Amino acid sequence: MTLTEKKEIIEENRKNQMKSAIKEDSNLLLQVKNLKTYFYTEEGIVKAVDGVSFNIFKNEVLGLVGETGCGKSVTALSILRLVRSPGEIIEGSIEFNNVNLLELSEEEMRSHRGNDITMIFQDPLNSLNPVILAGDQVAEVFLLHQEEELNKIIDVRLLERDKLVQELKELKKEFKENKEQLSETEKEEFKVKIKDLKKKIPKAPNLKDVALEKAEQIIKEVGIADAKQILKRYPHELSGGMRQRIMIAMGLSCTPLLLIADEPTTALDVTIQAQILDLMKNLQKKFDTSILMITHDLGIIAELCDRVAVMYSGNIVEYATAEDLFKNPRHPYTQGLIGAIPSVEKKDTKLTVIRGMVPNLIYPPSGCRFHPRCTERLEICDKIKPRFLEINDRYFIACHLFDPEYKESPKYQWDETESEESYKV
Amino acid sequence: MSLIKYIVRRFIALLPVLFGVLTLTFVLSRFMPGDPVLAFLGDRFTTEQYNFQLHRLGLDKPIIEQYFIYLGDLFTGQWGVSVSINKGQPVWDLVLDRFTRTFDIAIMAIIISAIVGIKTGIISATNRNKPKDTIFRGMALVGVAIPVFWMGMILRLVFSYYIPLFPGLNYKSPGIGDPPIITNFRVIDSILSGQIYLIIDYLYHLILPVFCLSFISLASVVRQTRSSMLEVLEQDYVRTARAKGCKEEDVINIHARKNAMIPVVTVIGMSFGGLLGGAILTETTFNLNGVGALVMIAIRNTDYWVLNAVVFVITLTFVMVNLGADLIYGLIDPRIRY
Numbered sequence: 001m002t003l004t005e006k007k008e009i010i011e012e013n014r015k016n017q018m019k020s021a022i023k024e025d026s027n028l029l030l031q032v033k034n035l036k037t038y039f040y041t042e043e044g045i046v047k048a049v050d051g052v053s054f055n056i057f058k059n060e061v062l063g064l065v066g067e068t069g070c071g072k073s074v075t076a077l078s079i080l081r082l083v084r085s086p087g088e089i090i091e092g093s094i095e096f097n098n099v100n101l102l103e104l105s106e107e108e109m110r111s112h113r114g115n116d117i118t119m120i121f122q123d124p125l126n127s128l129n130p131v132i133l134a135g136d137q138v139a140e141v142f143l144l145h146q147e148e149e150l151n152k153i154i155d156v157r158l159l160e161r162d163k164l165v166q167e168l169k170e171l172k173k174e175f176k177e178n179k180e181q182l183s184e185t186e187k188e189e190f191k192v193k194i195k196d197l198k199k200k201i202p203k204a205p206n207l208k209d210v211a212l213e214k215a216e217q218i219i220k221e222v223g224i225a226d227a228k229q230i231l232k233r234y235p236h237e238l239s240g241g242m243r244q245r246i247m248i249a250m251g252l253s254c255t256p257l258l259l260i261a262d263e264p265t266t267a268l269d270v271t272i273q274a275q276i277l278d279l280m281k282n283l284q285k286k287f288d289t290s291i292l293m294i295t296h297d298l299g300i301i302a303e304l305c306d307r308v309a310v311m312y313s314g315n316i317v318e319y320a321t322a323e324d325l326f327k328n329p330r331h332p333y334t335q336g337l338i339g340a341i342p343s344v345e346k347k348d349t350k351l352t353v354i355r356g357m358v359p360n361l362i363y364p365p366s367g368c369r370f371h372p373r374c375t376e377r378l379e380i381c382d383k384i385k386p387r388f389l390e391i392n393d394r395y396f397i398a399c400h401l402f403d404p405e406y407k408e409s410p411k412y413q414w415d416e417t418e419s420e421e422s423y424k425v
Numbered sequence: 426m427s428l429i430k431y432i433v434r435r436f437i438a439l440l441p442v443l444f445g446v447l448t449l450t451f452v453l454s455r456f457m458p459g460d461p462v463l464a465f466l467g468d469r470f471t472t473e474q475y476n477f478q479l480h481r482l483g484l485d486k487p488i489i490e491q492y493f494i495y496l497g498d499l500f501t502g503q504w505g506v507s508v509s510i511n512k513g514q515p516v517w518d519l520v521l522d523r524f525t526r527t528f529d530i531a532i533m534a535i536i537i538s539a540i541v542g543i544k545t546g547i548i549s550a551t552n553r554n555k556p557k558d559t560i561f562r563g564m565a566l567v568g569v570a571i572p573v574f575w576m577g578m579i580l581r582l583v584f585s586y587y588i589p590l591f592p593g594l595n596y597k598s599p600g601i602g603d604p605p606i607i608t609n610f611r612v613i614d615s616i617l618s619g620q621i622y623l624i625i626d627y628l629y630h631l632i633l634p635v636f637c638l639s640f641i642s643l644a645s646v647v648r649q650t651r652s653s654m655l656e657v658l659e660q661d662y663v664r665t666a667r668a669k670g671c672k673e674e675d676v677i678n679i680h681a682r683k684n685a686m687i688p689v690v691t692v693i694g695m696s697f698g699g700l701l702g703g704a705i706l707t708e709t710t711f712n713l714n715g716v717g718a719l720v721m722i723a724i725r726n727t728d729y730w731v732l733n734a735v736v737f738v739i740t741l742t743f744v745m746v747n748l749g750a751d752l753i754y755g756l757i758d759p760r761i762r763y
Contacts, residue, residue, distance in 0.1 A: 080668055082664060082667055082668060110670045110671075110672065111670065113667070113668055113670035114668060114669035114670035114671075115670060118668070118669075119668045121661055121664070121665060121668075123661060126660065126661035126662060127661045127662055127664070127665045128662055128665065129662040129665070129666070129680050129684070130662070130684065130758070130759070130760060131683045131684055131757065131758055131759060131760075132679075140669060140671070141669050141670075144669060144670050144671065145670060234759045234760070236759075236760050247665075250665075250669065
């Protein structure tokens with residue numbers, strides 16, 4: 001192969017890459033790059049999210065799985081910039097529709113929250129304000145983000161109302177002018193007419209009433225039949241499933257582009273879980289919304305998600321389409337997670353256990369953060385942090401096992417006593 | 426409907442409390458050294474006069490019988506006549522006249538400390554550990570540490586003597602009259618009689634005492650508001666409100682404040698008792714001629730009737746204010762059902 005040929009091939013490749021990049025870009029909704037969110041506590045710096053990168057396309061459901069405390073929720077809150085002190089986003093970029101959210105002013109960010117990026121939380125009882133009516137809480141979203149639309153509705157109604165009022169005036173005038181010439185029965189007829197017309201005239205619409213009407217519509221949309229009644233209930237008067245539906249209604253009221261669902265079914269019982277998941281699935285199609293589904297339930301991921309990012313200790317360790325990931329998990333941690341799902345078919349086999357505990361995020365393990373618990377550990381693993389590599393089309397992994405550079409690294413020999421101890425911890 | 430039932434139930438539950446308080450005051454007052462008959466008769470009297478008065482006041486009866494007569498009289502409204510101050514004036518009139526003044530400054534102080542305290546507490550909470558917060562908390566601490574009477578004297582010295590802005594003594598300017606007595610509350614009576622200038626004069630005289638008194642409960646209201654606000658701001662529903670895109674001020678005023686108010690209402694209700702006690706001191710410092718002076722004279726002269734009546738009225742007021750606080754919970758928190 002000559003040099004020019006080589007160059008041509010490289011050029012060709014680059015062009016192809018550019019093409020695919022452009023194609024993807026037009027479809028790209030959210031791109032998180034190297035996000036780092038640290039909490040500055042008195043005990044030390046908690047690196048809750050330590051260099052996370054992922055993206056979400058339009059109409060896509062991305063699952064974010066991981067154990068408790070691996071930084072899933074903090075990632076979600078970082079996207080909305082709702083991380084509270086002592087937490088702080090210290091690095092990275094979050095591009096939403098090609099706008100870096102981290103560079104927006106607080107006021108600009110506020111217009112995104114609840115509008116085109118919304119969030120559903122884990123515990124619907126605590127996530128709804130106990131002293132405000134459910135209807136008012138949903139209506140608030142419309143009042144915050146759709147005042148113009150509401151005003152338009154009001155204008156239309158006022159016009160209609162004015163017409164009726166005008167009609168009434170004319171009728172009255174006619175009645176007065178012709179009073180003397182009319183017979184008793186005709187007079188009665190007139191009076192009835194005027195009365196009917198009066199009844200027809202609605203009271204002047206105000207912003208809150210219109211918002212409540214819209215709230216009623218969206219509550220109906222999430223599968224609550226007697227929406228009108230629910231509007232006037234307090235959260236504690238609703239069942240768990242209803243509350244989560246109200247939360248979803250709130251999340252979808254402004255037809256968001258991205259809905260972040262932070263373990264939306266954890267606090268619910270199994271039958272309600274299934275209903276809520278079905279609902280989310282249907283609504284996702286109906287509203288053309290992308291969803292970032294945060295969960296530790298792999299079952300939900302399998303059912304709902306197009307792609308999955310597996311998070312471990314503040315990093316994404318594996319990131320692939322759901323199909324690939326479940327069929328052929330590559331990262332030892334993912335393998336462990338999937339191995340730990342009880343199965344009806346594998347009745348007599350023991351479930352896999354991932355040894356040890358979730359690491360302390362103040363003093364995370366060196367190198368690959370999973371190395372103290374990893375069965376496939378290489379000698380290199382505790383020394384060098386693995387790169388986040390694309391080993392296949394859209395298949396990312398952060399593991400030395402799949403990094404061609406460390407192919408030669410010998411396997412680490414587990415000291416028996418050490419592993420015993422790590423079990424005990 | 427259930428609200429009325431609840432109030433009735435609370436009133437029934439109030440009886441044992443009143444009963445206990447009355448018994449205690451009866452016992453304590455009888456342990457006081459001194460003799461009301463002597464106080465009534467003064468220095469010169471004959472044995473016959475003494476015995477006659479002893480019989481007239483019912484003090485020659487066995488103590489148990491006296492106790493039941495006392496209870497019966499209190500509940501049927503026959504509170505007797507005073508033996509020490511304005512001899513022969515019905516105790517009811519006396520206490521009502523004096524108590525309304527004490528009540529006025531106590532109620533004004535509680536309203537002011539509630540409004541100012543809640544506002545300050547919220548500012549403190551939203552500026553947690555910033556200079557504003559530190560200053561407010563420090564002031565609250567100082568306020569609670571200073572004894573009322575001392576503070577009263579200093580206020581008089583500074584704002585009435587050195588800088589003569591406010592009157593330091595009495596509840597009305599010299600030469601100013603009284604409205605005709607209808608309800609005994611000076612403000613209401615003045616309105617009813619149409620003499621508005623009386624109200625202005627009265628309130629002007631109350632500025633320093635009320636300011637002095639409100640410091641007692643202000644501190645506890647600020648601290649309670651701050652801590653309960655901080656707790657509420659960590660709640661999930663506040664995060665939801667932020668995620669909805671609420672402005673920070675709306676997050677605090679709409680979503681957090683109502684939830685944070687429940688423990689604050691309790692504190693305000695409870696501190697009213699302390700306020701009444703403080704009011705007695707304040708009103709003595711400012712010579713407002715309230716119930717405090719009355720109690721002092723009654724104790725010095727072993728005037729059982731006046732003393733018991735005052736304790737009765739104060740107990741009743743305290744219990745009613747707390748009932749009011751309980752009813753306010755229901756307005757704030759829909760989860761509370763009566």
